[in-house]
Amino acid sequence: MVMINKSALVYDDLMQKIDAEVYQLGTYLPSENQLCDLYGISRETGRKALATLAENGYIQKIRGKGSLVIEHRQYEFPVSGIVSYKELAQKLHIATENVVYGYDPEATLPIAAFASLGVDLTEEPVTAIKRVRVIDDEPDIIDKDYILKSVIPDVPRKAAEDSLYAYFEDELGLEIGYATKEITMEPANAEDRAELNLDPGAYMAVVRSVTSLTDARAFQFTESRHRADKFRFRDFARRQRKPM
Amino acid sequence: MVMINKSALVYDDLMQKIDAEVYQLGTYLPSENQLCDLYGISRETGRKALATLAENGYIQKIRGKGSLVIEHRQYEFPVSGIVSYKELAQKLHIATENVVYGYDPEATLPIAAFASLGVDLTEEPVTAIKRVRVIDDEPDIIDKDYILKSVIPDVPRKAAEDSLYAYFEDELGLEIGYATKEITMEPANAEDRAELNLDPGAYMAVVRSVTSLTDARAFQFTESRHRADKFRFRDFARRQRKPM
DNA sequence: GAGTGGTCTAGACCACAGT
DNA sequence: CTGTGGTCTAGACCACTCT
The missing domain is CATH 3.40.1410.10 (Chorismate lyase-like)
Structure with missing residues (x-):
């Protein structure tokens, strides 16, 4: 069992839901305040998860609107990031x-x-x-x-x-x-x-x-x-x- | 005149000092608490600047030790990141x-x-x-x-x-x-x-x-x-x- | 034990979008 | 005006390194 932190758990959960199209391309994730309630976390913790999603090309954050799910092509053979x-x-x-x-x-x-x-x-x-x-x-x-x-x-x-x-x-x-x-x-x-x-x-x-x-x-x-x-x-x- | 935020200012300052070898390869940046005093900022703000430096390959953060300046080769002709x-x-x-x-x-x-x-x-x-x-x-x-x-x-x-x-x-x-x-x-x-x-x-x-x-x-x-x-x-x- | 980074919190104020 | 994300703060607790 791997022990990780809250923001990583939220990141994993959102990422999996994007991959599974629970959150579909072109739609918005729950707002930062909603994430606080959904996961029982503080806003900065949720923001950290969102920042990592943005870094990895899952979402684009748009001020005044939300976190938009965008076209994502991270893993592609044969090289990208450090993956074995x-x-x-x-x-x-x-x-x-x-x-x-x-x-x-x-x-x-x-x-x-x-x-x-x-x-x-x-x-x-x-x-x-x-x-x-x-x-x-x-x-x-x-x-x-x-x-x-x-x-x-x-x-x-x-x-x-x-x-x-x-x-x-x-x-x-x-x-x-x-x-x-x-x-x-x-x-x-x-x-x-x-x-x-x-x-x-x-x-x-x-x-x-x-x-x-x-x-x-x-x-x-x-x-x-x-x-x-x-x-x-x-x-x-x-x-x-x-x-x- | 470009208006940017505190963490970006700290990032720019540290980055320039690394490029100018004020902070040399293989040495440690000031600790997070020292950055607070040096720039008059809170710790999380300094951490944001350090996180961006780490992301861009300037430093490696090592728990218990500090932020180590590492070999850095960001800009290389002809493609890397989005730069015109x-x-x-x-x-x-x-x-x-x-x-x-x-x-x-x-x-x-x-x-x-x-x-x-x-x-x-x-x-x-x-x-x-x-x-x-x-x-x-x-x-x-x-x-x-x-x-x-x-x-x-x-x-x-x-x-x-x-x-x-x-x-x-x-x-x-x-x-x-x-x-x-x-x-x-x-x-x-x-x-x-x-x-x-x-x-x-x-x-x-x-x-x-x-x-x-x-x-x-x-x-x-x-x-x-x-x-x-x-x-x-x-x-x-x-x-x-x-x-x- | 003292100093370092890692994480999380609760709250504040600001800028922007949409009604 | 309300809700959204962007930034910053002061403080807390933890894990690790070094002496």
Whole structure:
């Protein structure tokens, strides 16, 4: 049983009701004062739940009117926010397979690949894992993960075959905090062509990311290489106040 | 003179001091109680500013310790959040040129292109604008904008040559709210090759977006086509609580 | 124990929409 | 004028870190 706070409970409840179309697209959620009565909370607590819904693209708050339910497309294969591959596949009801084709618990971090993400580490010992993601019997994605041994000394091969995030969070009790990721387009290399059965001249969408714990220790470096024709990235963004 | 609220003022001040390295990477901001004294605000107001800094990747809050300044890479050419091309070019001190090569105030929205973003409009009258972005004397990006006439009846060609966002916000007083965008990789078409001088077989990074006002009216549809070798997208994301 | 952030409250005042 | 969201306050209690 997961213990969370009131505003998160309200958030979850409203989110589920939006997904279930109890609150339909184009209609308004109960007003902030009504939420206070409905859930027995103070107004600021309800506002926090609404703010998170707005941040995640579920609603648009309109002053004088209410919280309008808007078109929402958060989870979209294959990348969006920090969600594990396994979580995504479950949420989207996609049948996938996960093949570990490389495992080296005594490797070194290839720093050059992550230089543009602000990594300034030197030769760090890592556990290196290579996996192919198979979707509808077709290999589409290569994931190369490097996990710092200074933070996580041991990553069993079994964890790579199941889910690294489940291992970090459920087994080790670590809290994933945030990630910086970078998407570029690059020609397929020999390894891409071999693992994904691609023709020469093929292009790849490459997502490199650095993931940190809630105590700000970077611990996981990932290079995720996607077949160009299967790649799709969705993003929801709000307008910041204008720069000065 | 722009009138904003206290938490936004504190946010701006802290952000600028982080950028100016008054608060350096790896150090802690003043504690929440200290911020109260420093700015003469209540704790919740300061917390709001800190929450926004955390959201935007400036800091990581660590319970019992403080607000740690972390590696930050928010603005990165050419897409990230909702920032206008002109704002980005200014922020990054990049010399760019903006060539309008198509302008049709009596066009129709090509709905098929935006179907995957959840657009279910029918033949809507739009102002259609085609622009090429030239960076370092090299044409890199094609932007095709379609602006609904039902929301903005008239978009002068001059606005397209300068900045559409400046026109919408400063001239018309509209408030941009949010956008949904989708990144895919597609082969270059004849128009791409002609405008950007590409070889046959070239690939493009295509960013399609739907932008809405703060009252949730979608009004702008954009297809932004980037040379594959110049494309780079950076994203900062926080881990959500685990799905149930 | 002292200091940090995390959460929640009850109340206040303001700006905006719709009648 | 009423109801909506936007902002701010002063105080409370809790969980965690560090000494």
